[in-house]
Amino acid sequence: MLLAPCPQQLAAGLESAIAARSPLLGRVIHGVILRFLSPSIPSFLLNHLVNLYAKLDLPIAASGVLSSHPSPSVVSWTALLSGLVQNGRFTPAIAQFSQMLRSSVAPNDFTFPCAFKAAGSAQFPSFGRQVHSLALKSGLVADVFVACAALDMYCKTRQNSDARKVFDEMPVKSIVAWNAVMTNAVLEARPLDVARAFVSLRRDGGCYPNSITLCAFLNASAGAGEACRSAGEQLHGFVFRAGFAPDVAVGNALIDFYGKCRCPDAAGQVFQGILSRNGVSWCSMITAYAQNSAEAEAFAVFLAARREGWPPSDFMISSVLTTCAGLTGVDLGRALHAVAVRSCVDGSVFVGSSLVDMYGKCGSVEEAEGMFDEMPVRNLVAWNAMIGTYAQQGLADEAVAALQAMPVAANHVSLVCAMAACSRGGLVERGLELFHSMMPNYGIAPALEHYACAVDLLGRAGREEEAYRLIKTMPMAPSPSVWGALLNACKMHSKVELGKTAAENLLMLDPTDSGNSVLFSNMLAAAGRWEEATEVREEMKLVGVRKEPGCSWVSWRNQVHVFRAKDRRHERDKEIRAELARLEMEMRAAGYKPETRWALFDLEEEEKEGEVMYHSEKLAVAFGIIWVPPPVPVRVTKNLRVCGDCHTAIKLISGIANRDIVLRDNVRFHHFSQGRCSCGDYW
Structure with a gap:
């Protein structure tokens, strides 16, 4: 006669199945429970079963076990809600929370955070407010975890005034609450709010920053670029004083910060100081060099990662692929493509999009099209890379056809690329039609980049006066790129007087860019106005603007000949x-x-x-x-x-x-x- 197994051992087995992510093991144990303990299955075992199926993303099975529970408690419902939220099933979680309330089961301090997370992730602020009201009535909003979850929900649904009220009313502001405020401000691109929150945290003195706090501050500083470089450098000093230097996450955030602030050498020093680098460290360093036109250094880091035995992940491959265009290395790009295939990451949408972009920037349209056609899933980035490839080649018809064939909604980048293709391909009227149809057809208001493309379209076609009239009707102040497009057109078609107007506006906006002054001088020289051209060049010397020397290069046999x-x-x-x-x-x-x-x-x-x-x-x-x-x-x-x-x-x-x-x-x-x-x- 078989002895009935111990319920505690069965519960431990179910937890092992969750840890191993094994639905098969869980079902075997469930079968044993039904055989030996049914119909009087202990309540705690039923809770474990609900938890098992919910955590393993089997919501139908989890709901089935819960419905068979003779008297499901708050623990049973919370196990189901927690599993649904962890697996990204936010709308079903909201529905189950409502069902729990209809079953007269009161939520506890573990249930509320699940409901708040579901509301925030599903962007249902009205439901989140109802949950908040219930938490207030039950008195559980004073719990630090419930309060932090409510705060995070309001931040994620962009209810900033409500988030501020919740934060101000918290009796104890834990580091989790501060981190919620800062990370959500980073996601919403509010770097000044992140800085203010960090300063308030230090002044408050109630808790001490952790690695998440520091990473949030560095991410905000990196997003703001050189404007917040000083703040990020000061935080780097704090990292050393506070003993966070060995933390790999903080080190990775510092690499990203220095890379985006145009300090690749400082990023390299941080990278060298990280003793236990992970895959993110290598990818961050590759990206930092690639962002700063240090393609050779970026590729050297990739080779060093391979020598140290790091497998080429999809993020690593996509990061290093951006260096191939700068190195004019289509052969190098093909070699990386082969590495991606061997590593079985070529199916990644990130790698596929980067390969399309790489082949396009290396001038190989056929290979870019071939890679694009082979991609199993094409996202917006992939479509933009393909349209951008056509734009660089001046293939206007193909670019417009790709824009019209997009199964996803076009964004402002898609339209910039398509208009640039029309400009370079001579489809002036088609490009202007795209420009004027942006709002009615795509719901996108023309930005500075689109106006610059429209001016370039008209200017290349010899319609400089029309381009100038368009600039004067712009709803925002023209940028250097807009005036630069007009100046370039005036140089092409020898419209010196209008070109002087464009140059004066351009030099007022950006007097330190040598390219603007050189373009102005070249226009005057091409028109035979040598004295004026010499005056411009002399003025460049007086203000310390140096001309970038023109150069051409050929890559051959792993060497670059300049x-x-x-x-x-x-x-x-x-x-x-x-x-x-x-x-x-x-x-x-x-x-x-x-x-x-x-x-x-x-x-x-x-x-x-x-x-x-x-x-x-x-x-x-x-x-x-x-x-x-x-x-x-x-x-x-x-x-x-x-x-x-x-x-x-x-x-x-x-x-x-x-x-x-x-x-x-x-x-x-x-x-x-x-x-x-x-x-x-x-x-």
């Missing part, structure tokens, strides 16, 4: 110049004549021809033709906009040398092949 105008420092300089001389001879035979208007100094005509012939992009292309074997395309990147003479010359070179040349400047990609460019001479 060239500047008239550069003679390359070890292969003689061969490069000989190749360029040969190409020039053949170009002239084909009818090429240097466009000396792109020589921005007042020189004799012959000197101007020599000036434009040795621009950095021509030197880089000549090097690529010599050293990059066909049929591999020659890939050149330039940090400034390609000049018109170089564009014409490279078109001819692609036909003479029978080579595909991909040039990426700071505006878009140019694919040269057989004497033609993908931009159709509209850029």
Whole structure:
């Protein structure tokens, strides 16, 4: 005869099933309970069964056990509610809480936090207020956990005045309450409120900050960027004094803070000081370098993580993929793609979106489209990456088609990318139609970025006066990007007087940006107004604004070869110049004549021809033709906009040398092949 098992042992077995996340083990024990103890199953065992099924996200089974309970107590209902909330089933949790009240079971100090969390997560502030009222009537709102849960609910549902009242009325403000105030302010992008709360916490003296408090403050400072850099640095000092330096979570938050405040070296020092790094540490460091255009350093951190045995997670892969465009490394990106496939993270929406973005920024539209088509799930980021890829290539029809095909609601980034594609592809009316239909069709009010795109659209098409009228009707003050778009258009079409107006407004807003002054000076020089151009450059020297030197580079065999105008420092300089001389001879035979208007100094005509012939992009292309074997395309990147003479010359070179040349400047990609460019001479 079999002996009935001990109920306490069965309860322990059910807890083991929860810990092991094993529904099978739980059902086996449930079967044993039914066989040996039914119909007189102890109440505490039924509570354990409800807890088992609720925690393992089997709500139907949990509700079934609860309905079979002869007299379910508050413990039974709380076990069900807790499991539903933990598994993100907030609406059913609210329904079950209401059912509990209809069953005349009064909630306790464990039930209320579950109900508050369900209301906050489901964004049901009206239900949350009813729960708060019930907690007040029952006298349990004085409990620190119930009060903190009510506070968190009001914060999450953006009922800030009610949240403040709850916080002020709390008899004892625990660190949990302070953290709730600060973390929710971080989520709502209110960095000043986070700073005020931290200062109040320190002055209050009732409790001491913990790692969550410090991370919240650092996240707020990072979100505010350089404006809150000083506050974050002061907190770094407090971290050392308070003994939080060894805490890996705080260290990771410091890395993120310094990365977003443009201090990658400081982030690196924090990273080196973390003794027990986790995966977040490595990803944060990679991202900090990538955000600050330190692509080589970011990739070096990724390699160091691999050497130390860290598996390439989806976040790590997606972070390091952003470096490939800066390194002009489509081959590097392909290698990372292979790593993602081997690590079985290529199906992640984060990795997929990053791969689409990487291939697009490296100029490989076909591979970007292939990756996009293979993604099992496409979110808004993936669609924006694909539209952005088309925009960089000037493929306006494809970008607009992708925007219209989106199964998710477009956001402001989607529209910026589509309008930029129309601008670069010459679809002026289609781009303006998108701009004017933003509010009626998408419910998005045009922001500064959209106005900048609209001005660029009109300006590229030679409609500068219309663009200027649009600027004057803007509901907000024009930004530097808006005036910059107009100035660039005036330079392209030699509208000097209007360009001077744009430049004056632009330099008032951003006098320290060398690009603005250089663009203004170049416009005057191209129009032959040398004295005024010289005055602008002299003024730049007086105020200490230094011009960013133009340079072009080619990545080949794990090396980056950088060239500047008239550069003679390359070890292969003689061969490069000989190749360029040969190409020039053949170009002239084909009818090429240097466009000396792109020589921005007042020189004799012959000197101007020599000036434009040795621009950095021509030197880089000549090097690529010599050293990059066909049929591999020659890939050149330039940090400034390609000049018109170089564009014409490279078109001819692609036909003479029978080579595909991909040039990426700071505006878009140019694919040269057989004497033609993908931009159709509209850029």
